[in-house]
Amino acid sequence: MGDPAGDPFDLGLEGKVAIVTGGGSRGEGIGNGRAAAILLARAGARVLVADLDLAAAEQTVALAAEEGGEAAACSVDVTQEEQCEAMVRAALDRWGRLDVLDNNVGIGSQGSVVEETRESWERVLTINLTSMMLVSRHAIPAMVKSGGGAIVNIASIAAMRPRGLTAYSTSKGAIISLTRALAVDHGPSGIRVNCVAPGPAYTPMVEAWGLSDEARERRRKASVIDIEGTGWDVGNAVVFLASERARWITGQTLVVDGGVTLLARDRRTSGELEGPIDRAAQG
Ligand SMILES: NC(=O)c1ccc[n+]([C@@H]2O[C@H](COP(=O)([O-])OP(=O)(O)OC[C@H]3O[C@@H](n4cnc5c(N)ncnc54)[C@H](O)[C@@H]3O)[C@@H](O)[C@H]2O)c1
Numbered sequence: 001m002g003d004p005a006g007d008p009f010d011l012g013l014e015g016k017v018a019i020v021t022g023g024g025s026r027g028e029g030i031g032n033g034r035a036a037a038i039l040l041a042r043a044g045a046r047v048l049v050a051d052l053d054l055a056a057a058e059q060t061v062a063l064a065a066e067e068g069g070e071a072a073a074c075s076v077d078v079t080q081e082e083q084c085e086a087m088v089r090a091a092l093d094r095w096g097r098l099d100v101l102d103n104n105v106g107i108g109s110q111g112s113v114v115e116e117t118r119e120s121w122e123r124v125l126t127i128n129l130t131s132m133m134l135v136s137r138h139a140i141p142a143m144v145k146s147g148g149g150a151i152v153n154i155a156s157i158a159a160m161r162p163r164g165l166t167a168y169s170t171s172k173g174a175i176i177s178l179t180r181a182l183a184v185d186h187g188p189s190g191i192r193v194n195c196v197a198p199g200p201a202y203t204p205m206v207e208a209w210g211l212s213d214e215a216r217e218r219r220r221k222a223s224v225i226d227i228e229g230t231g232w233d234v235g236n237a238v239v240f241l242a243s244e245r246a247r248w249i250t251g252q253t254l255v256v257d258g259g260v261t262l263l264a265r266d267r268r269t270s271g272e273l274e275g276p277i278d279r280a281a282q283g
Contacts, residue, residue: 012244014044017146018100019091021078021135023049024056025231029204032154033104034060035235041069043239045100048091050076078105078131081138088138097146100242101139103132103153108205109167121167128171132178140186148190150242153179154234155197155253157261172197176253183251192250194241199257201229223258 006012018040025031030038034056037049041064049064049071051057057073064071072094076087091098109116109124132153143149158165159172175195182193200206200219211219220228237256240246255261 006245006247008245010244011043011239013040013100013239013242016045016099017048017091017095017097018045018102018242019048019050019087019098019135019139020102020104021050021076021087021131022052022105023047023060023102024051024053024058025060026056026204026208028059029207030231031203031205032198032201032231032234032238033102034063035231036102036104036152036238037071037235038064038067038069039232039235039239040100040102040242041071042067043243046095047071048074048087048094050074050078050087052077078135079126081134084131084134085138087135088142092142098139098142099146099149101135101143101149101151102238102242103135103151104238105131106154106156106172107168109165109171112164112166116167124167125171125174128168129174129178132175136182140182140189140191143191144186144189149192150246151179151182151191151193152238152241153193153195154238155179155195157197157199157255157257159197160255161261179253180251187250192241192246194246194249194251195253196234196237196241197253197255197257198234199223199229199255199260201231201234201256203231222260222263224260224262225258227258229256229258 020033020037023033023037025034037047037060041047049057049060054075061071061073074090076083106128153175155175156172158169162169179195
């Protein structure tokens with residue numbers, strides 16, 4: 001464990017083994033999972049990049065390798081328990097231990113419960129939430145055998161600021177509760193569990209929506225610091241929470257949104273959605 005005061009430049013991730021689910025990204029872009037995988041490898045971890053899209057995972061591995069990082073790709077559907085188990089086994093077979101899990105897979109949804117079909121509601125909850133239970137269920141015993149570990153679950157500010165994506169918001173809110181419960185259940189076994197709740201970062205998923213320049217600019221302006229977030233911003237938060245520098249942090253949700261959630265309806269204008277920032281551009 002080393003010096004508890006810690007060298008701020010030593011993340012304590014050298015030689016550790018990490019799994020990043022959803023670690024691929026569309027095309028050449030940098031999604032949240034791809035960024036986390038590259039940054040974990042940069043910090044000296046050996047990274048299993050797992051994704052439904054094997055070619056995308058391989059692309060992430062190639063990007064990590066270009067920098068001298070050690071990573072391997074793995075095809076997985078995290079909604080299938082036997083595939084989650086095989087993914088954990090692949091990390092153990094290759095590197096003999098498991099220390100870090102970034103539960104990053106997530107898909108969006110649209111509409112209220114009135115508009116949503118039960119089928120699509122269940123699909124969103126299965127992919128976003130149940131998958132984290134299935135992966136954690138197999139990763140935790142492997143981490144315990146390795147002497148402990150850190151899990152980072154990816155939620156969203158949509159959990160705190162719902163905006164008409166109700167299945168998505170519900171799944172992300174439940175991820176925050178799951179994080180807290182896992183932290184309590186497995187803390188005594190040396191496992192820390194935290195959550196990152198990203199705001200409107202510009203990732204390949206968002207690019208694929210085909211946002212107009214104007215809509216992209218509105219998303220940027222939702223930040224109180226006028227900065228457009230990227231996958232790297234989310235990835236850096238994951239690395240910190242996974243690192244030894246966060247050894248006394250567990251059960252927490254780190255909001256990474258450039259301050260988007262600091263703003264509420266403007267009380268000076270009777271609660272109208274007016275003022276310097278267009279709230280429709282959030283998330
Ligand atoms: N981009 C944002 O603005 C934003 C904001 C808040 C939260 N998030 C969250 O961040 C996470 C990553 O988002 P992103 O923008 O990088 O998206 P992304 O679509 O680029 O990445 C998600 C990856 O998950 C993979 N995937 C999907 N279903 C899978 C399954 N069943 N099994 C294995 N892999 C699967 C996809 O192939 C893809 O590579 C998600 O949980 C998302 O909800 C993103």
